[in-house]
Amino acid sequence: MDDLNLRMEVAQPADVEISSPPxxxxxxxxxxxxxxxxxxxxxxxxxxxxxxxxxxxxxxxxxxxxxxxxxxxxxxxxxxxxxxxxxxxxxxxxxxxxxxxxxxxxxxxxxxxxxxxxxxxxxxxxxxxxxxxxxxxxxxxxxxxxxxxxxxxxxxxxxxxxxxxxxxxxxxxxxxxxxxxTEDIRGRYVNHDDDPRGPWQSVSANVQAGHAVASQFYTITAPNGRKHVPPNGRCWAYNKSKMDLEIAQGNVWFGRDGNGVPRIKKFLGSGGxxxxxxxxxxxxxxxxxxxxxxxxxxxxxxxxxxxxxxxxxxxxxxxxxxxxxxxxxxxxxxxxxxxxxxxxxxxxxxxxxxxxxxxxxxxxxxxxxxxxxxxxxxxxxxxxxxxxxxxxxxxx
Incomplete structure:
Protein backbone atom coordinates (compact mmCIF):
# COMPACT_ATOMS: atom_id res chain seq x y z
CA MET A 1 0.00 0.00 0.00
CA ASP A 2 1.05 3.60 -0.53
CA ASP A 3 2.35 5.62 2.41
CA LEU A 4 2.41 2.90 5.03
CA ASN A 5 3.28 5.41 7.76
CA LEU A 6 0.17 7.50 7.19
CA ARG A 7 -1.94 8.06 10.29
CA MET A 8 -5.64 8.84 10.08
CA GLU A 9 -7.04 12.21 11.05
CA VAL A 10 -8.53 11.67 14.48
CA ALA A 11 -10.95 14.57 14.30
CA GLN A 12 -12.34 16.62 11.47
CA PRO A 13 -14.27 19.78 12.21
CA ALA A 14 -17.29 19.74 9.94
CA ASP A 15 -19.34 17.79 7.43
CA VAL A 16 -18.02 19.85 4.51
CA GLU A 17 -18.72 18.68 0.99
CA ILE A 18 -16.75 19.49 -2.14
CA SER A 19 -17.73 18.93 -5.73
CA SER A 20 -17.30 15.38 -6.97
CA PRO A 21 -15.19 14.57 -10.02
CA PRO A 22 -17.10 15.21 -13.27
CA THR A 182 -0.37 -26.32 3.37
CA GLU A 183 2.01 -28.24 5.61
CA ASP A 184 0.10 -31.40 4.74
CA ILE A 185 0.68 -30.85 1.03
CA ARG A 186 4.33 -29.92 1.56
CA GLY A 187 4.79 -33.19 3.41
CA ARG A 188 3.88 -35.12 0.25
CA TYR A 189 7.01 -33.88 -1.53
CA VAL A 190 9.99 -36.17 -0.96
CA ASN A 191 13.28 -36.48 -2.86
CA HIS A 192 13.39 -40.25 -3.44
CA ASP A 193 16.26 -40.10 -5.93
CA ASP A 194 18.33 -37.18 -4.56
CA ASP A 195 17.29 -35.03 -7.52
CA PRO A 196 19.28 -31.75 -7.38
CA ARG A 197 16.07 -29.87 -8.19
CA GLY A 198 14.73 -30.73 -4.76
CA PRO A 199 11.66 -32.48 -3.28
CA TRP A 200 8.97 -33.81 -5.62
CA GLN A 201 5.86 -35.93 -5.71
CA SER A 202 4.68 -38.15 -8.55
CA VAL A 203 1.38 -38.13 -10.41
CA SER A 204 -0.02 -40.63 -12.87
CA ALA A 205 1.47 -40.52 -16.35
CA ASN A 206 -1.72 -42.00 -17.82
CA VAL A 207 -5.13 -40.33 -18.11
CA GLN A 208 -8.63 -41.30 -19.19
CA ALA A 209 -8.78 -42.00 -22.91
CA GLY A 210 -12.20 -40.49 -23.55
CA HIS A 211 -10.85 -37.45 -25.42
CA ALA A 212 -7.49 -38.86 -26.42
CA VAL A 213 -5.86 -38.59 -29.84
CA ALA A 214 -3.93 -41.33 -31.62
CA SER A 215 -0.53 -39.91 -30.64
CA GLN A 216 -1.27 -40.67 -26.96
CA PHE A 217 -1.32 -44.44 -27.52
CA TYR A 218 2.14 -46.01 -27.73
CA THR A 219 4.65 -48.08 -25.79
CA ILE A 220 7.00 -46.38 -23.32
CA THR A 221 10.48 -47.83 -23.05
CA ALA A 222 12.00 -47.20 -19.62
CA PRO A 223 15.73 -46.46 -19.22
CA ASN A 224 16.28 -50.12 -18.17
CA GLY A 225 14.52 -51.36 -21.32
CA ARG A 226 11.25 -52.40 -19.67
CA LYS A 227 8.16 -51.78 -21.86
CA HIS A 228 4.99 -50.06 -20.60
CA VAL A 229 1.61 -49.69 -22.29
CA PRO A 230 -1.30 -47.66 -20.85
CA PRO A 231 -4.03 -49.61 -19.01
CA ASN A 232 -7.33 -50.34 -20.76
CA GLY A 233 -9.40 -47.19 -21.14
CA ARG A 234 -6.35 -45.02 -20.48
CA CYS A 235 -3.71 -43.26 -22.58
CA TRP A 236 -0.46 -41.45 -21.85
CA ALA A 237 -0.70 -37.83 -20.71
CA TYR A 238 1.82 -36.72 -23.37
CA ASN A 239 2.47 -37.71 -26.96
CA LYS A 240 5.53 -39.90 -27.58
CA SER A 241 8.00 -37.15 -28.47
CA LYS A 242 7.15 -35.13 -25.36
CA MET A 243 7.21 -38.21 -23.14
CA ASP A 244 10.64 -39.18 -24.50
CA LEU A 245 11.87 -35.66 -23.72
CA GLU A 246 10.45 -35.78 -20.18
CA ILE A 247 12.16 -39.13 -19.58
CA ALA A 248 15.46 -37.79 -20.90
CA GLN A 249 15.18 -34.77 -18.58
CA GLY A 250 14.59 -36.99 -15.54
CA ASN A 251 10.97 -35.92 -15.09
CA VAL A 252 9.48 -39.43 -15.16
CA TRP A 253 9.83 -41.82 -12.19
CA PHE A 254 9.97 -45.58 -12.73
CA GLY A 255 10.25 -46.54 -9.10
CA ARG A 256 13.32 -47.21 -7.00
CA ASP A 257 14.29 -50.30 -9.02
CA GLY A 258 13.37 -48.83 -12.42
CA ASN A 259 10.59 -51.34 -13.02
CA GLY A 260 7.65 -49.34 -11.74
CA VAL A 261 4.76 -47.93 -13.75
CA PRO A 262 5.90 -44.55 -15.12
CA ARG A 263 4.78 -41.52 -13.11
CA ILE A 264 5.44 -37.85 -13.73
CA LYS A 265 7.53 -35.92 -11.20
CA LYS A 266 6.14 -32.62 -9.94
CA PHE A 267 8.67 -30.52 -8.04
CA LEU A 268 7.86 -28.46 -4.96
CA GLY A 269 9.30 -25.33 -6.55
CA SER A 270 7.19 -25.66 -9.72
CA GLY A 271 3.82 -24.95 -8.14
CA GLY A 272 3.14 -22.08 -10.53
Whole structure:
Protein backbone atom coordinates (compact mmCIF):
# COMPACT_ATOMS: atom_id res chain seq x y z
CA MET A 1 0.00 0.00 0.00
CA ASP A 2 1.05 3.60 -0.53
CA ASP A 3 2.35 5.62 2.41
CA LEU A 4 2.41 2.90 5.03
CA ASN A 5 3.28 5.41 7.76
CA LEU A 6 0.17 7.50 7.19
CA ARG A 7 -1.94 8.06 10.29
CA MET A 8 -5.64 8.84 10.08
CA GLU A 9 -7.04 12.21 11.05
CA VAL A 10 -8.53 11.67 14.48
CA ALA A 11 -10.95 14.57 14.30
CA GLN A 12 -12.34 16.62 11.47
CA PRO A 13 -14.27 19.78 12.21
CA ALA A 14 -17.29 19.74 9.94
CA ASP A 15 -19.34 17.79 7.43
CA VAL A 16 -18.02 19.85 4.51
CA GLU A 17 -18.72 18.68 0.99
CA ILE A 18 -16.75 19.49 -2.14
CA SER A 19 -17.73 18.93 -5.73
CA SER A 20 -17.30 15.38 -6.97
CA PRO A 21 -15.19 14.57 -10.02
CA PRO A 22 -17.10 15.21 -13.27
CA UNK A 23 -17.18 11.49 -14.05
CA UNK A 24 -19.32 10.89 -10.97
CA UNK A 25 -22.59 12.78 -11.53
CA UNK A 26 -24.70 13.35 -8.42
CA UNK A 27 -21.90 12.23 -6.13
CA UNK A 28 -20.18 14.56 -3.68
CA UNK A 29 -17.25 14.00 -1.36
CA UNK A 30 -17.88 14.17 2.38
CA UNK A 31 -14.57 15.21 3.90
CA UNK A 32 -15.71 14.45 7.42
CA UNK A 33 -15.94 10.73 6.67
CA UNK A 34 -13.06 10.50 4.19
CA UNK A 35 -9.61 9.56 5.39
CA UNK A 36 -6.04 9.79 4.17
CA UNK A 37 -4.68 11.27 0.95
CA UNK A 38 -6.80 11.79 -2.15
CA UNK A 39 -6.11 9.85 -5.30
CA UNK A 40 -5.95 6.39 -3.71
CA UNK A 41 -8.67 5.08 -6.02
CA UNK A 42 -10.63 3.84 -3.00
CA UNK A 43 -14.26 4.95 -2.70
CA UNK A 44 -16.84 4.26 0.00
CA UNK A 45 -20.17 5.45 -1.37
CA UNK A 46 -23.36 6.16 0.60
CA UNK A 47 -26.32 5.65 -1.69
CA UNK A 48 -28.63 3.17 -3.38
CA UNK A 49 -26.32 0.82 -5.25
CA UNK A 50 -28.14 0.87 -8.58
CA UNK A 51 -27.97 4.67 -8.72
CA UNK A 52 -24.32 4.70 -7.70
CA UNK A 53 -23.36 2.02 -10.24
CA UNK A 54 -24.89 4.13 -13.00
CA UNK A 55 -23.09 7.24 -11.75
CA UNK A 56 -19.66 5.58 -11.52
CA UNK A 57 -20.16 3.18 -14.41
CA UNK A 58 -18.05 4.96 -17.03
CA UNK A 59 -15.10 5.13 -14.65
CA UNK A 60 -15.36 1.47 -13.61
CA UNK A 61 -16.31 -0.07 -16.96
CA UNK A 62 -13.91 -2.86 -17.90
CA UNK A 63 -11.79 -2.30 -14.78
CA UNK A 64 -13.46 -4.39 -12.06
CA UNK A 65 -11.39 -7.53 -11.54
CA UNK A 66 -13.50 -8.97 -8.73
CA UNK A 67 -17.03 -8.11 -7.63
CA UNK A 68 -18.27 -9.58 -4.36
CA UNK A 69 -22.01 -9.32 -3.67
CA UNK A 70 -23.61 -10.12 -0.32
CA UNK A 71 -27.26 -9.23 -0.94
CA UNK A 72 -30.08 -9.77 1.57
CA UNK A 73 -30.91 -13.48 1.61
CA UNK A 74 -34.70 -12.99 1.82
CA UNK A 75 -34.98 -14.98 5.01
CA UNK A 76 -38.07 -13.12 6.19
CA UNK A 77 -36.26 -11.88 9.28
CA UNK A 78 -35.64 -8.37 10.56
CA UNK A 79 -32.05 -7.62 11.42
CA UNK A 80 -30.39 -4.78 13.29
CA UNK A 81 -29.48 -2.76 10.21
CA UNK A 82 -32.01 -3.92 7.59
CA UNK A 83 -35.21 -5.86 6.99
CA UNK A 84 -34.92 -9.04 4.94
CA UNK A 85 -38.57 -9.63 4.11
CA UNK A 86 -38.93 -8.67 0.44
CA UNK A 87 -41.27 -10.65 -1.80
CA UNK A 88 -39.52 -13.34 -3.83
CA UNK A 89 -40.11 -11.84 -7.28
CA UNK A 90 -39.12 -8.34 -6.11
CA UNK A 91 -35.98 -9.67 -4.46
CA UNK A 92 -34.96 -11.72 -7.49
CA UNK A 93 -35.52 -8.77 -9.83
CA UNK A 94 -33.50 -6.42 -7.62
CA UNK A 95 -30.52 -8.76 -7.30
CA UNK A 96 -30.36 -9.77 -10.97
CA UNK A 97 -30.71 -6.14 -12.05
CA UNK A 98 -27.64 -5.27 -10.01
CA UNK A 99 -25.72 -8.28 -11.24
CA UNK A 100 -26.47 -7.24 -14.81
CA UNK A 101 -25.08 -3.77 -14.11
CA UNK A 102 -21.98 -5.12 -12.36
CA UNK A 103 -21.43 -7.54 -15.24
CA UNK A 104 -21.00 -4.58 -17.59
CA UNK A 105 -18.16 -3.27 -15.42
CA UNK A 106 -16.06 -6.44 -15.24
CA UNK A 107 -12.63 -6.75 -16.80
CA UNK A 108 -12.27 -9.44 -19.45
CA UNK A 109 -10.89 -11.86 -16.85
CA UNK A 110 -13.09 -10.50 -14.07
CA UNK A 111 -15.50 -12.49 -11.93
CA UNK A 112 -18.57 -12.08 -9.71
CA UNK A 113 -18.89 -13.89 -6.39
CA UNK A 114 -22.34 -13.89 -4.75
CA UNK A 115 -23.04 -15.08 -1.21
CA UNK A 116 -26.42 -16.71 -0.65
CA UNK A 117 -28.12 -19.42 1.43
CA UNK A 118 -30.72 -22.15 0.91
CA UNK A 119 -33.68 -19.78 0.79
CA UNK A 120 -32.91 -18.53 -2.72
CA UNK A 121 -29.73 -20.17 -4.03
CA UNK A 122 -31.44 -22.40 -6.60
CA UNK A 123 -33.75 -19.68 -7.92
CA UNK A 124 -30.85 -17.25 -8.08
CA UNK A 125 -28.65 -19.72 -9.98
CA UNK A 126 -31.28 -20.22 -12.68
CA UNK A 127 -31.96 -16.47 -12.92
CA UNK A 128 -28.26 -15.63 -13.18
CA UNK A 129 -27.78 -18.25 -15.90
CA UNK A 130 -30.37 -16.32 -17.92
CA UNK A 131 -28.90 -12.91 -17.13
CA UNK A 132 -25.20 -13.57 -17.80
CA UNK A 133 -25.31 -16.95 -19.55
CA UNK A 134 -24.89 -20.51 -18.30
CA UNK A 135 -21.53 -20.64 -20.03
CA UNK A 136 -20.30 -17.96 -17.61
CA UNK A 137 -20.90 -20.11 -14.53
CA UNK A 138 -17.68 -21.28 -12.87
CA UNK A 139 -18.63 -23.08 -9.66
CA UNK A 140 -20.53 -23.06 -6.37
CA UNK A 141 -18.42 -22.70 -3.24
CA UNK A 142 -19.80 -24.18 -0.02
CA UNK A 143 -18.77 -22.20 3.06
CA UNK A 144 -19.06 -23.62 6.58
CA UNK A 145 -20.43 -20.50 8.22
CA UNK A 146 -21.03 -22.01 11.65
CA UNK A 147 -19.54 -24.85 13.65
CA UNK A 148 -22.11 -25.16 16.44
CA UNK A 149 -25.21 -27.35 16.20
CA UNK A 150 -28.63 -25.66 15.96
CA UNK A 151 -30.86 -28.01 17.98
CA UNK A 152 -34.05 -25.94 17.69
CA UNK A 153 -34.53 -26.79 14.01
CA UNK A 154 -35.17 -29.96 12.02
CA UNK A 155 -31.70 -29.67 10.48
CA UNK A 156 -28.79 -27.63 11.75
CA UNK A 157 -27.90 -25.59 8.68
CA UNK A 158 -24.18 -24.94 8.99
CA UNK A 159 -23.28 -23.78 5.50
CA UNK A 160 -23.91 -21.13 2.89
CA UNK A 161 -22.97 -20.80 -0.76
CA UNK A 162 -20.96 -18.51 -3.00
CA UNK A 163 -21.94 -18.57 -6.68
CA UNK A 164 -19.05 -17.76 -8.99
CA UNK A 165 -19.45 -16.41 -12.53
CA UNK A 166 -16.72 -15.14 -14.85
CA UNK A 167 -16.92 -12.76 -17.80
CA UNK A 168 -14.70 -15.21 -19.69
CA UNK A 169 -14.24 -18.51 -17.83
CA UNK A 170 -11.23 -19.30 -20.02
CA UNK A 171 -9.46 -16.03 -19.22
CA UNK A 172 -10.45 -16.31 -15.56
CA UNK A 173 -8.92 -19.79 -15.43
CA UNK A 174 -5.68 -18.39 -16.80
CA UNK A 175 -5.50 -15.46 -14.37
CA UNK A 176 -6.96 -16.85 -11.17
CA UNK A 177 -4.56 -17.46 -8.28
CA UNK A 178 -4.11 -20.71 -6.41
CA UNK A 179 -3.81 -21.15 -2.67
CA UNK A 180 -0.62 -21.48 -0.67
CA UNK A 181 0.74 -24.94 0.03
CA THR A 182 -0.37 -26.32 3.37
CA GLU A 183 2.01 -28.24 5.61
CA ASP A 184 0.10 -31.40 4.74
CA ILE A 185 0.68 -30.85 1.03
CA ARG A 186 4.33 -29.92 1.56
CA GLY A 187 4.79 -33.19 3.41
CA ARG A 188 3.88 -35.12 0.25
CA TYR A 189 7.01 -33.88 -1.53
CA VAL A 190 9.99 -36.17 -0.96
CA ASN A 191 13.28 -36.48 -2.86
CA HIS A 192 13.39 -40.25 -3.44
CA ASP A 193 16.26 -40.10 -5.93
CA ASP A 194 18.33 -37.18 -4.56
CA ASP A 195 17.29 -35.03 -7.52
CA PRO A 196 19.28 -31.75 -7.38
CA ARG A 197 16.07 -29.87 -8.19
CA GLY A 198 14.73 -30.73 -4.76
CA PRO A 199 11.66 -32.48 -3.28
CA TRP A 200 8.97 -33.81 -5.62
CA GLN A 201 5.86 -35.93 -5.71
CA SER A 202 4.68 -38.15 -8.55
CA VAL A 203 1.38 -38.13 -10.41
CA SER A 204 -0.02 -40.63 -12.87
CA ALA A 205 1.47 -40.52 -16.35
CA ASN A 206 -1.72 -42.00 -17.82
CA VAL A 207 -5.13 -40.33 -18.11
CA GLN A 208 -8.63 -41.30 -19.19
CA ALA A 209 -8.78 -42.00 -22.91
CA GLY A 210 -12.20 -40.49 -23.55
CA HIS A 211 -10.85 -37.45 -25.42
CA ALA A 212 -7.49 -38.86 -26.42
CA VAL A 213 -5.86 -38.59 -29.84
CA ALA A 214 -3.93 -41.33 -31.62
CA SER A 215 -0.53 -39.91 -30.64
CA GLN A 216 -1.27 -40.67 -26.96
CA PHE A 217 -1.32 -44.44 -27.52
CA TYR A 218 2.14 -46.01 -27.73
CA THR A 219 4.65 -48.08 -25.79
CA ILE A 220 7.00 -46.38 -23.32
CA THR A 221 10.48 -47.83 -23.05
CA ALA A 222 12.00 -47.20 -19.62
CA PRO A 223 15.73 -46.46 -19.22
CA ASN A 224 16.28 -50.12 -18.17
CA GLY A 225 14.52 -51.36 -21.32
CA ARG A 226 11.25 -52.40 -19.67
CA LYS A 227 8.16 -51.78 -21.86
CA HIS A 228 4.99 -50.06 -20.60
CA VAL A 229 1.61 -49.69 -22.29
CA PRO A 230 -1.30 -47.66 -20.85
CA PRO A 231 -4.03 -49.61 -19.01
CA ASN A 232 -7.33 -50.34 -20.76
CA GLY A 233 -9.40 -47.19 -21.14
CA ARG A 234 -6.35 -45.02 -20.48
CA CYS A 235 -3.71 -43.26 -22.58
CA TRP A 236 -0.46 -41.45 -21.85
CA ALA A 237 -0.70 -37.83 -20.71
CA TYR A 238 1.82 -36.72 -23.37
CA ASN A 239 2.47 -37.71 -26.96
CA LYS A 240 5.53 -39.90 -27.58
CA SER A 241 8.00 -37.15 -28.47
CA LYS A 242 7.15 -35.13 -25.36
CA MET A 243 7.21 -38.21 -23.14
CA ASP A 244 10.64 -39.18 -24.50
CA LEU A 245 11.87 -35.66 -23.72
CA GLU A 246 10.45 -35.78 -20.18
CA ILE A 247 12.16 -39.13 -19.58
CA ALA A 248 15.46 -37.79 -20.90
CA GLN A 249 15.18 -34.77 -18.58
CA GLY A 250 14.59 -36.99 -15.54
CA ASN A 251 10.97 -35.92 -15.09
CA VAL A 252 9.48 -39.43 -15.16
CA TRP A 253 9.83 -41.82 -12.19
CA PHE A 254 9.97 -45.58 -12.73
CA GLY A 255 10.25 -46.54 -9.10
CA ARG A 256 13.32 -47.21 -7.00
CA ASP A 257 14.29 -50.30 -9.02
CA GLY A 258 13.37 -48.83 -12.42
CA ASN A 259 10.59 -51.34 -13.02
CA GLY A 260 7.65 -49.34 -11.74
CA VAL A 261 4.76 -47.93 -13.75
CA PRO A 262 5.90 -44.55 -15.12
CA ARG A 263 4.78 -41.52 -13.11
CA ILE A 264 5.44 -37.85 -13.73
CA LYS A 265 7.53 -35.92 -11.20
CA LYS A 266 6.14 -32.62 -9.94
CA PHE A 267 8.67 -30.52 -8.04
CA LEU A 268 7.86 -28.46 -4.96
CA GLY A 269 9.30 -25.33 -6.55
CA SER A 270 7.19 -25.66 -9.72
CA GLY A 271 3.82 -24.95 -8.14
CA GLY A 272 3.14 -22.08 -10.53
CA UNK A 273 0.03 -20.26 -9.38
CA UNK A 274 -0.37 -22.37 -6.25
CA UNK A 275 -2.73 -25.13 -5.17
CA UNK A 276 -6.02 -25.38 -7.05
CA UNK A 277 -8.80 -24.00 -4.78
CA UNK A 278 -11.39 -26.53 -3.71
CA UNK A 279 -15.10 -25.75 -3.50
CA UNK A 280 -15.50 -26.72 0.17
CA UNK A 281 -14.27 -23.90 2.43
CA UNK A 282 -14.20 -25.02 6.07
CA UNK A 283 -14.51 -22.65 9.01
CA UNK A 284 -11.02 -23.63 10.15
CA UNK A 285 -9.63 -21.94 7.03
CA UNK A 286 -11.94 -18.99 6.35
CA UNK A 287 -13.80 -18.33 9.61
CA UNK A 288 -17.47 -18.10 10.57
CA UNK A 289 -20.14 -15.48 11.14
CA UNK A 290 -19.33 -15.73 14.83
CA UNK A 291 -15.67 -14.89 14.19
CA UNK A 292 -16.79 -11.84 12.22
CA UNK A 293 -19.18 -10.70 14.97
CA UNK A 294 -16.43 -10.86 17.57
CA UNK A 295 -14.12 -8.89 15.30
CA UNK A 296 -16.66 -6.11 14.76
CA UNK A 297 -17.56 -6.06 18.45
CA UNK A 298 -13.88 -5.55 19.30
CA UNK A 299 -13.80 -2.52 17.00
CA UNK A 300 -17.15 -1.09 18.15
CA UNK A 301 -17.78 -2.31 21.71
CA UNK A 302 -21.32 -1.64 22.85
CA UNK A 303 -22.67 -0.75 19.39
CA UNK A 304 -25.47 -2.81 17.78
CA UNK A 305 -23.79 -5.63 15.90
CA UNK A 306 -24.43 -6.82 12.38
CA UNK A 307 -26.27 -10.13 12.67
CA UNK A 308 -24.55 -12.00 9.84
CA UNK A 309 -21.25 -10.32 8.95
CA UNK A 310 -18.69 -12.10 6.79
CA UNK A 311 -15.25 -12.87 8.27
CA UNK A 312 -12.25 -11.16 6.71
CA UNK A 313 -10.63 -14.55 6.06
CA UNK A 314 -13.52 -15.56 3.79
CA UNK A 315 -13.32 -12.36 1.75
CA UNK A 316 -9.53 -12.58 1.66
CA UNK A 317 -9.76 -15.98 -0.01
CA UNK A 318 -12.21 -14.62 -2.59
CA UNK A 319 -10.02 -11.61 -3.38
CA UNK A 320 -6.84 -13.68 -3.40
CA UNK A 321 -8.21 -16.19 -5.90
CA UNK A 322 -9.91 -13.60 -8.12
CA UNK A 323 -7.55 -10.59 -8.09
CA UNK A 324 -4.06 -9.22 -7.52
CA UNK A 325 -2.66 -6.19 -5.68
CA UNK A 326 -3.56 -3.03 -7.55
CA UNK A 327 -6.75 -4.51 -9.04
CA UNK A 328 -10.14 -2.87 -8.54
CA UNK A 329 -12.63 -4.68 -6.29
CA UNK A 330 -16.34 -3.81 -6.17
CA UNK A 331 -18.84 -4.53 -3.40
CA UNK A 332 -22.30 -3.00 -3.99
CA UNK A 333 -23.70 -4.39 -0.70
CA UNK A 334 -20.87 -3.26 1.55
CA UNK A 335 -22.60 -3.69 4.92
CA UNK A 336 -20.07 -3.39 7.73
CA UNK A 337 -17.21 -2.78 5.29
CA UNK A 338 -15.45 -6.17 5.32
CA UNK A 339 -14.65 -6.26 1.60
CA UNK A 340 -13.21 -2.73 1.66
CA UNK A 341 -11.16 -3.50 4.77
CA UNK A 342 -9.69 -6.65 3.22
CA UNK A 343 -9.01 -4.82 -0.05
CA UNK A 344 -7.04 -2.13 1.79
CA UNK A 345 -5.07 -4.64 3.84
CA UNK A 346 -4.09 -6.61 0.73
CA UNK A 347 -3.24 -3.78 -1.65
CA UNK A 348 -6.38 -3.82 -3.78
CA UNK A 349 -8.36 -0.73 -4.73
CA UNK A 350 -12.07 -0.75 -3.95
CA UNK A 351 -15.48 0.74 -4.52
CA UNK A 352 -17.88 -0.14 -1.72
CA UNK A 353 -21.53 0.94 -1.81
CA UNK A 354 -23.96 0.98 1.09
CA UNK A 355 -27.41 2.60 1.34
CA UNK A 356 -27.82 2.57 5.13
CA UNK A 357 -26.58 5.19 7.56
CA UNK A 358 -24.04 2.65 8.81
CA UNK A 359 -22.06 3.48 5.67
CA UNK A 360 -20.72 6.37 7.75
CA UNK A 361 -21.20 5.19 11.33
CA UNK A 362 -19.71 1.72 10.92
CA UNK A 363 -18.12 1.09 7.49
CA UNK A 364 -16.26 4.41 7.24
CA UNK A 365 -15.35 4.29 10.94
CA UNK A 366 -14.02 0.77 10.46
CA UNK A 367 -11.89 1.82 7.48
CA UNK A 368 -10.42 4.70 9.45
CA UNK A 369 -9.29 2.13 11.99
CA UNK A 370 -7.81 0.06 9.17
CA UNK A 371 -5.87 3.09 7.91
CA UNK A 372 -4.63 3.51 11.46
CA UNK A 373 -3.33 -0.06 11.58
CA UNK A 374 -6.28 -2.02 13.03
CA UNK A 375 -4.99 -5.45 14.04
CA UNK A 376 -8.00 -7.78 13.83
CA UNK A 377 -9.18 -10.11 11.08
CA UNK A 378 -6.42 -10.94 8.61
CA UNK A 379 -4.07 -8.16 9.79
CA UNK A 380 -1.51 -10.50 11.33
CA UNK A 381 -1.61 -12.91 8.41
CA UNK A 382 -0.88 -10.17 5.84
CA UNK A 383 1.34 -8.11 8.19
CA UNK A 384 -0.93 -5.08 7.98
CA UNK A 385 0.66 -1.98 9.53
CA UNK A 386 -1.81 0.67 8.39
CA UNK A 387 -1.75 3.32 5.68
CA UNK A 388 -3.62 4.25 2.55
CA UNK A 389 -6.95 6.05 2.58
CA UNK A 390 -10.36 6.36 0.97
CA UNK A 391 -12.81 8.96 -0.22
CA UNK A 392 -16.35 8.95 1.17
CA UNK A 393 -18.92 9.90 -1.46
CA UNK A 394 -22.63 10.59 -1.03
CA UNK A 395 -25.27 10.26 -3.72
CA UNK A 396 -27.61 13.24 -4.06
Missing amino acids: TFPRLSTVKKFSCGPTGTGNFLVHGENHDVLKSMGRWMEGRVKCAYLDPPYRTGERFTHYDDDAKHEDWLHDVTTRVRKVWELLAEDGSIWISIDDHEVHYLKVALDRVVGRQSFVTTVVWQQRTTRENRKVFSNNHEYVLVYAKSPRKFAQSRNGLAL KGVTPETLWPASEVGTNDHAKKHIHAMFPGDPLFDTPKPEALIWRVLHVASNPGDLVLDPYLGSGTTAAVAMKTGRRFVGIESGEHAATIAAARLRQVVDGEGGGISTEVDWQGGGGFEFLRFR
